Amino acid sequence: MLTTKTGLYTPSQTEKRFADSACLVAMLLACIIAMVGCGEQHANQPNVAPIRNDNPIGQPPSGKPRIFENSLGMRFSVVPGTDVLVSLWETRVEDYSRFIKATGHSAPDWRGRNWRNPGFFQELNHPAVCIGYDDAFQFCAWLTDYERAEGIIGQADQYRLPTDYEWSRALGAPEQPSEKLLTPKQREETGIFREAKQNPNSMTAQAGIQVIEKYYLWGWDYDRLDGNFWGQETKDWNNALPSYSDNYTDTAPVGSFKALETGIHDLNGNVWEWCSDQVLEEGVAILRGGSFKTYSEEELQAVYRAPVYKDARREDVGFRCVLERRSDVDLNRSQPFASQKLDSANDLERRAQNGDLGALERLACMYLVGQGVPKDFERALKWFNEAAKRESVVAFNNLGAMHANGWGVPQSHEQAFAFYRKSAQRNDPVGLFNLGLAYDKGWGGASDKKKAFEYYLRSAEEGDADGQYATGQRYYSSQEFNNAQQWFARAAAQNHLYAQNNLGTMLVNGIGGITDPQQGYKWWLIASRQGHQDAVKACEMIAATLSTSDRAEAEAEASVFLKRGLAPVHTP
Known part of the structure; x- marks a missing residue:
């Protein structure tokens, strides 16, 4: 069954294959595992690199303290009651990419996602996400060393994360x-x-x-919500804030919402922000402010603190810097709010012509999806080809998608196969999955299910959720149920909705050696709350068979999982 989907980081064509219902007759209810396999979520969608557009950043209210603008264009303002200048917005993708380029800093992926590819489209003026506490700490240390050496700040001045107290003062609480x-x-x-x-x-x-x-993030009146939260624009979760929509399903460009009285933007929503305070448990720090995933009244209150492990590089976690002044160096040498705009397509083209790989990838993606410029497959093809000469896996995957779909080129599955193979040869998880799909469909010649499984498994082992799901499907088809359950569980932990539905069915029915209706209900509940209709029906039928305490415990565990804010994978 072919289902067409549109939008960034969603499949444009997904093939869903359903298992024979006779294989999965439930002990307590009649249901089947939705054996959705090998969808073209990777192969037919742009693997979009972060880009930015020409939109200016929002301005603070008049009459506020003079603004300091640093070497990265980050802007800071004094906050009464503190000894620091606080950044007017969260650290942007543009700022973080400068740090990565200068230092080569690397960090492990978080459930197959990272700051370059968080699972949704970002421009350079969006907040950097998938950032761990130590990543933010290293960014501040690098920026301090650089600007001290350049004489921009004093030798005693330093950038760092805000304390919990400073964050509250910036909020105006x-x-x-x-x-x-x-x-x-x-x-x-x-x-x-x-x-x-x-x-x-x-x-x-x-x-x-x-x-x-x-006291809420935007003031005293709860009904005056203002910020990037989990509102009705999501349209796929019944827990969304009622009667509120902010037009952003994921992150918004920094400064998109009205500044607080302190002149600071985005303390309310968009992304959670690290504070420097340590808590009693080792390896745990405080997050403040909520994110685009926030929907509960409790988390919207200014008092709310979220203790989180420092290595939690979630797609809704970023950070904000403060500048601690310990010297008399004049920071007002540059004019506040100089008339600057973010990079345009012309700026990126100039950098691309000079061989900047990031600019090549971003410029190509701009033209491929029509972000900030008219959609232009010919130009996208030109810049992806240039990036491919520099061994870019982003280019290989997108060129594969363009040939597979006939976007600006004659449709050619053979060419798509060739590009996916180049990406897979560099052990890219998305490329490995795409090559598995190509073998599955016979794009390189005759269909080769053995080869397809080999690449699905390699993709799964590299942490790709769709690869893990496809691997689980193959093991299930060959009746290796223990292995199937293990791979469905790994994909489910990355918020793969179909894997969650399948895992729930296996646990309820004891398929795979483990019978656990309570855990099965939990996974069905997680999938159902994110729009999986089969899971909704299954929840309704199984809930009545559980004890009140078992049901409450499963529902509590489901809520904890959903609060982690993982973006749904392979959404139905």
Whole structure:
């Protein structure tokens, strides 16, 4: 069955093959595993590199303190009650890419995603995501060393992550007596910014803090939501904020929303931001601010802190810098808010002509998908071919997609096969999957299922969720159910919806040696809340067979998983 889909980072053609229903008769209900296999999610979609457009950054309100603009074009403002200048927006893809280029810094992928390919399209003026705590720390250290050497900041000045206290001051939240003496956890537990019953013996009273009414990221009134949150624009999750839409299903360009009274943008939503404070558990730090995945009233409150492991490089986690002043160097030598615009297609073309691989990839993707410029397959082909000469796997995968679909070139599965093979030869997980798909369909000649499985398995081992799903499907077809369950579980952990549905069915039915209706319900619930209709029906039928405590525990685990904010993979 062929289903056409449109949009960036979604399949334009997905082949869904369903298993014989007789194989999967449920013990408690009649359902089948949705054996969706080997969809062309990779092969037929642009593997889009981050680009940017010509949109100017938003300006802060007039009458605010003079703005310092550093060597990267990052802008900082003094925040009352602190000794630091705080960045007006989150660190952008453009800023982070400069750091990577200068240092060669690398970090492991997070469930098959990274800052270059977080699972959705980004421009250079979007916030960098998939950033771990240590990655952010290294960025600040590099920028400090560079600007000290250039004389832009003083030798005693330094860039770093904000403390939890500084972050609250940047938000404009009311400062309470003795608040500096508390830890982030104590600030949250005492309910500094939310309603609570005052207890004379409580930590709140002892610290001299008067509990006040709820305070949200944008102010006092909950109904005046303003920011990039999980609103009705998503259209695929019943947990979305009711009666609110912000027009961004993923990250938004920094400065897209109105600044707070402090002149600072995006503390409310877009991406979670690291704070430098340590918590009691080793390897854990604090995130503040919510993200485009945030939908609960609790997480929208200014008091909310999320303790997260420092290596959690999620696609909704980024960071913001502060500049700590310890010298008398004049930072106002450059004019505030100089009239600057982000790179245009002409800027990228100039850099591309000079051999800048990132510019080549971004420029080609701009023309391929019509981002900031009219869609132009001929120009996309030209720049992808130039990038391919420099061994770009982004170019190989996109050239394969162009030939497979006949985008600006005569349709040729043989040419698509050749480009996917080049990508796979460089062990690119997407290229490995695409080559497996090409062998599956016989694009390089006769269909070769053995070869297809070999490349699906290699893609799976490299962490690609679709590769893991396809591998699970093949093992299931050959009745190697233990192996099938293991690979479905790996894909499910990366939020692959069909893998979650299949894993739920196997666990409920005991297919694969493990019978666990409670865990099966959990995976069905996770898939159903993200729009998988078969899982919705399965949940309705299995829920009544579980005890109240088992059902509640499974639902709690599902909520914890969904709060991690992983982008759905292979969405139905």
